[in-house]
């Protein structure tokens with residue numbers, strides 16, 4: 079077992095400090111939105127229209143991010159149980175229950191400050207049916223204006239003209255006029271273009287960072303670390319100057335790590351020798367996030383690509399927000415998000431990741447909450463194994479419900495997976511020698 | 514005239530046949546015949562029919578199918594219907610099916626469409642998106658075009674053009690079917706002792722496998738027979754059953770409710786047969802007419818967005834009032850996100866209208882009915898006490 083070298087590097091990373099300040103600032107703005115006379119729009123991460131929301135001077139509040147933050151701060155378990163006490167089934171998505179429970183408990187945000195009631199709910203219905211129910215539940219509580227934007231699913235693995243037209247038409251005829259009315263701000267397409275231009279810059283740098291994992295050793299962990307990297311762009315910052323600055327700084331840091339031949343940073347400093355390279359499918363567990371991560375870096379396992387970092391936008395095949403086609407590119411962005419892609423597309427992506435990032439195999443973290451991700455994952459695993467010839471593994475946890483994270487089970491599974499990879503390598507080596 | 518007993522026996526045989534022999538026989542009877550399977554809740558069957566093909570409802574394996582392979586495809590926390598559907602596929606019970614349609618009901622069925630593409634690449638497989646925006650120019654235009662593309666895909670399977678005239682004719686046949694199913698439901702709401710719910714279920718369920726014309730005749734025969742027969746009226750309360758729009762409850766569950774003292778006077782079982790609430794016009798653009806009917810005149814379920822907050826849950830209240838029901842039973846498949854997430858909102862609306870309810874979960878292969886029977890029995894007793902007070 080490799081021991082990570084203690085390092086002070088974590089504290090020194092400018093990008094990380096920058097991100098911390100950005101997020102804290104955002105929660106501050108939300109907490110004082112009322113005093114400052116600002117209106118708030120609640121919306122979801124996949125397919126979020128941050129550039130559009132900013133064009134109307136609205137503040138973006140993301141219930142999933144609140145749930146994640148509650149998970150990381152170990153409050154979500156309580157919230158989930160609170161929601162269940164109020165009649166929500168134990169069977170359903172725990173993100174929803176964490177959010178509802180937080181509201182029932184006074185809606186104090188993750189930074190200890192109360193979150194404002196939204197002025198408008200923008201239900202951008204992308205890649206998950208649960209969103210529809212989640213927003214109906216929020217609407218029942220807040221009785222505020224709700225905008226529904228249907229994002230058709232890529233059932234045939236492509237975006238058709240009909241799908242694109244539908245989204246653009248909804249934006250023009252429904253979403254934009256309603257946002258104008260709620261915000262009192264007139265729509266300015268040039269302002270939107272400017273934000274989209276900003277988005278594209280940050281997206282370029284994000285892709286550069288994520289693809290740096292193709293190097294050996296990988297300078298990043300594209301799952302545990304990746305979750306930090308996607309934070310600003312999946313959250314309330316896509317389209318801002320702040321995001322451009324953050325991704326520029328991050329890119330420089332990662333380039334420096336590549337140049338120095340360094341591996342990823344972990345909570346305990348630099349990871350030691352890179353022994354295993356994995357592709358991971360599925361969201362992480364947030365309630366034991368650090369312990370979960372440790373099970374990987376303690377063994378020298380680094381995640382070189384993950385699907386979760388594509389849930390709020392898939393940029394690595396060339397898509398960028400496009401100021402010259404503002405509404406069309408928002409439409410394509412939404413429809414291209416990972417869980418809005420069909421299973422054959424997901425299999426292709428993951429199998430290609432295994433090849434391109436020279437991974438030892440695919441690990442699936444299957445989330446009890448999430449039918450959108452989870453239904454079909456066992457087939458995905460077998461298909462990717464078949465195509466790549468690399469072994470896969472399957473673990474089960476939950477996003478924010480601590481009752482479904484069993485450390486001993488997960489650790490056992492991971493250990494046997496690493497052994498399997500070792501055996502496969504030895505087998506390969508023997509076969510190679512024999513040849 | 515055939516007795517209800519004989520008609521129901523025929524339906525039950527169709528229901529129990531997990532090899533779909535009747536659909537196979539239909540296909541074998543003429544060269545070139547094609548069969549198109551579909552999952553709940555709604556697909557426009559008229560277009561399949563207009564192509565001279567047989568629409569086949571695939572509703573999982575119930576409590577009679579031993580699921581051996583299906584469990585290797587699904588984690589324990591996912592409902593039953595996809596795994597038994599996969600079982601039907603893997604065991605070649607659907608090997609005569611030329612196309613499969615997976616409507617936009619939930620993430621599980623949505624993802625199953627992609628699984629089917631991977632597992633059965635030779636089968637025409639399509640995810641059927643439906644509108645959640647109810648404006649003619651927006652959701653309507655989108656859905657009309659989706660149906661156009663579906664039609665083109667089905668033409669590929671049928672090996673022939675599907676004309677507007679053919680779709681209009683099919684709409685007329687399905688209008689007749691919808692009228693008959695509504696009549697059957699109205700009959701049951703009035704005289705539930707004459708049409709036990711398990712029978713109504715089997716009669717409607719036969720329409721998932723029979724050619725629609727045959728099904729129309731079957732419902733007529735059953736209605737005539739039920740009307741002619743005297744059956745004892747029990748001192749049961751009247752309830753609306755909801756949450757059963759996708760994975761099917763075991764037949765025993767439906768029977769148990771009535772044995773426990775609850776007449777089911779409305780339900781959301783096999784909703785595709787009643788999805789469109791009125792006749793669809795047979796003049797003009799047929800796909801446009803189907804789209805408009807979906808937008809403005811279709812059933813409500815948890816899988817459908819309610820754009821007007823004031824309307825949330827009202828359909829249940831209306832169902833209760835219109836059928837003279839005294840309470841609602843929420844029965845949802847375990848792990849069914851749409852039904853279970855919706856439930857608290859629906860229950861709030863019932864509370865606001867002083868309508869009593871109970872709730873439980875089931876799986877298509879639930880064997881133990883005792884707890885459900887007890888719960889329903891207690892519910893029936895409390896309703897009787899309440900109305901006597």
Ligand code: SF4
Nearest residue numbers: 171206208448449450
């Ligand atoms: S089901 Fe999955 S994608 Fe949908 S809200 Fe829950 S965790 Fe998110």
Ligand code: SF4
Nearest residue numbers: 592619621759760849
């Ligand atoms: S039972 Fe519910 S969760 Fe399962 S496939 Fe049907 S609608 Fe989806």
